[in-house]
Amino acid sequence: MGAQTVEVGTDEHLRATRAYYDEFSARYEARRGGRDPGGYHDLVDALEVDFVRRFGEGRDVLEVGCGTGLLLARIGAFARAARGVDLSPGMLERARERGLDVVEGSATDLPFADESFDVACSFKVLAHVEDVRRALSEMARVVRPGGHVIAEFYNPYSLRGLVKRLGPAGAISDRTRESAVFTRFDAPSAAAALMPDGVRVVASRGVRIVTPFAAAMRVPGLGRLLRRAEWALCDTPLAQLGGFWIAAARKA
Helix, strand or coil: CCCCCCCHHHHHHHHHHHHHHHHHCCCCCCCCCCCCCCCCCHHHHHHHHHHHHHHHCCCCEEECCCCCHHHHHHHCCCCCCCEEEEHHHHHHHHHCCCCEEEEECCEEECCCCCCCEEEEEEEHHHHHHCCCHHHHHHHHCCEEEEEEEEEECCCCCHHHHHHHHHHCECCCCCEEEHHCCCCCCCCHHHHHHHHCCEEEEEEEEEEEECCCCCHHHHHHHHHHHHHHHHHHCCCHEEEEEEEECEEEEEEE
């Protein structure tokens, strides 16, 4: 891969983001990976992995920003090969404990050759990348012609977007809140326009369309109703209202 110039501001952004997620890794799985059965995070993960399966079953898949490998392990169950890359050594340590094929690297400078994968997917990562166009271009670069870039964005026009704007920032540790990391919100139409030339959105999915906040999933009766509603609505026109909007874009 050719050398790329990294601006000082971008370098500082990467260091801050890496430090944030290294700290977050200590409690990242507190309510994930089946530790809160039927809870909010399990629902979101299932909707994301199910969407990847549509394009990645039996194919080579890269997860950009794989974290501790919770999604990557599930993707590996149906992909021909599943690899991950993440900026945070702390997150990657836990992914390696799962026996996953992961490397350290930045979303804006992926350490892979051109056309190495059939699918490059990314969840809850691009919203924390300042140069998101470059990250999407990198994902497209490593995908083979006819393959797909699956990119998740934070939607400002959603219940989650409203809660994030009006409510207090969540905490990742006793001393650090979510506001410590750069976060962007891109409406579905704006997010689709961020895709590089030669990559066209062909499908989308909305996640967290009607769930107002994560704790609502733990309310008896209401949680079951919300799960059913999220699965029923995720691929309908109401996907545009999802707190997480996922685009699948095909590379020509």
